[in-house]
Amino acid sequence: MEKIEIKSERFDNMVEMIQKYGGCPVRATLKIIGGKWKPLILYFISVDVNRFGQLQRMMPDCSKRMMTVQLRELESDGLVHREIFAEVPPKVIYTLTTKGESLRPLFGELSRWGIQNVLEPQQIEPNNSGTSGELV
Amino acid sequence: MEKIEIKSERFDNMVEMIQKYGGCPVRATLKIIGGKWKPLILYFISVDVNRFGQLQRMMPDCSKRMMTVQLRELESDGLVHREIFAEVPPKVIYTLTTKGESLRPLFGELSRWGIQNVLEPQQIEPNNSGTSGELV
């Protein structure tokens, strides 16, 4: 039975945070943005592709059902706002909430890291193995 | 059939990136760090909790099998390095690779966003719904 001494100068003590909040904050974020189509949906809404049908045409591999499911989750997590117009045929527009907008810098970094470390293969280290296959 | 005009001043044209790399870079990153125990494992390794058994004692809810699975994926994705000592009883130590280290700032932001927007409930907006339940 050894005592583990954690050096916590870098990001400060995660164990305390987990106990305080009842969970890992990184994981909490990932649960919200981790849906297969969510990053892309958020991106498109952010550039004003804001109607259901438009989103579908931009992401033809995402089925209607998945589009609905993901949009509803984003809505209930407070990242997007759904406005319904009482017209026929129906009209619904999606916009980012403030919370949704606040993800921008994060997505910028996630994107940059992904390009540098996953999508661009020109690395000196012989690291061609790993999780591959379809990415979206 | 309408033409969709995307205003792309903010993060520049994602559609081009997806076509160039064959996938969404954000999603690519999330696939690598998204495993249930990966953020925590990476964190603990980063603070020198670097042996299998130590990791297990720090994360008692992660079973042996899951620990192995996640560690092997992290290894094959090039985020952690696994060094085996030919001793009895066996000794293996895990360390972050350069690629693994490069995740630090990203994890910092993911953590901050999670605390502010998910784990801390004190918000003015009445946004108490959403994905909840166990976080780790």
Next chain:
DNA sequence: AGCATTGGTAACAGTTTGGTAACTAGTAGA
């Protein structure tokens, strides 16, 4: 009457991910 339009649902099937419990090897110490 018949078709197109938009923004969905419902029922179901398949895939991926996570979890449990039992078992392993080789050596040291009681």
Next chain:
DNA sequence: TCTACTAGTTACCAAACTGTTACCAATGCT
């Protein structure tokens, strides 16, 4: 001889996530 130690593996099961197909309503157009 029996137990403990470390770092796993194997077989199997359950839950979560994603995908397919068919269907709906209200109106306008031909």
